[in-house]
Amino acid sequence: MPALIDTFTMSNGLHIPGIGFGTWQIPDGAAAYDATRAALDAGYRHIDTARAYGNEASVGRAIKDSGVPRDEVFVTTKCPAEVKTADGARHAFAESERLLDVGPIDLYLIHAPWPWNAIGSDHRAGNIEVWKVFEELYDAGRTRSIGVSNFDVDDLESLAADTDVVPHANQIRWFIGNTQDETTAYCRERDILVEGYSPLATGGLLENEAIRAIGERYGKSVAQVAIRYLLEKDVLPLPKSTTPSRIAENADVDFTLSAEDIATLDALEDTDA
Ligand code: A2P
Secondary structure (H helix, E strand, O other): OOOOOOEEEOOOOOEEEOOOEEOOOOOOOHHHHHHHHHHHHOOOOEEEOOHHHOOHHHHHHHHHHOOOOHHHOEEEEEEOOOOOOHHHHHHHHHHHHHHHOOOOEOEEEEOOOOOHHHOOOOOHHHHHHHHHHHHHHHHOOOEOOEEEEOOOHHHHHHHHOOOOOOOOEEEEEOEOOEOOHHHHHHHHHOOOEEEEEOOOHHHOOOOOHHHHHHHHHHOOOHHHHHHHHHHHOOOEEEOOOOOHHHHHHOOOOOOOOOHHHHHHHHOOOOOOO
């Protein structure tokens, strides 16, 4: 089955299409609407947005206008990183629900363990409070799965200490040279799906000669090798583009990297450090 619609299965049995279309940094309005429509036209069936991206209304409208049946599209959104109270989480979810207007959300994530202006600060109690609301939303069927984003092992352990549902997914920054081995292994052991955002290092990998040389052997671009690499590692890639030809290119990754080429890619240093 093509990678685009082949699915990963989360610990609760929910299927999630193997490549998600990332909408980070795509402005609300025509840009987000057109990009989401282009992704759905190209065959993507998984769209990733967030309250913080400010583009949920356009993403939702694109999904509704696309003609693709709602139950064939997997929609993820996120509770803002700054929200660390139960009331705040309930309000944020209701806002996302209203703006997307596509019925139940498929996956709802805590965007980060800490507010973006205080990376690394301690919000263990707040994350537990927020997660308990997530558990309520999940039990009520308003979201079909729940997870986290940007959580490391300590963050995941702190959450597990006082909550019932193990996150179904952890969405982290993941690309060649930045493979987050410790967090990835921890998630693997607990059946937490790892989703990788910025699989092209937000463009940082695109000029990499070693990746280009590997791609040439398969007739594939650097972007396609970089995205395929995540799939080879059982990490769900979330590439982002606003260019229709690139949106399609990033989904055309039905090839298999050889063990030797994967080993070469494993050895590449973080080019984005
Ligand atoms: P654009 O949106 O102008 O097409 P990441 O997914 O790692 O966040 O990377 C996104 C960045 O990479 C964006 O700047 C995007 O540009 C660019 N990009 C996405 N896909 C491709 C591609 N296939 N070839 C070249 N650049 C790409």
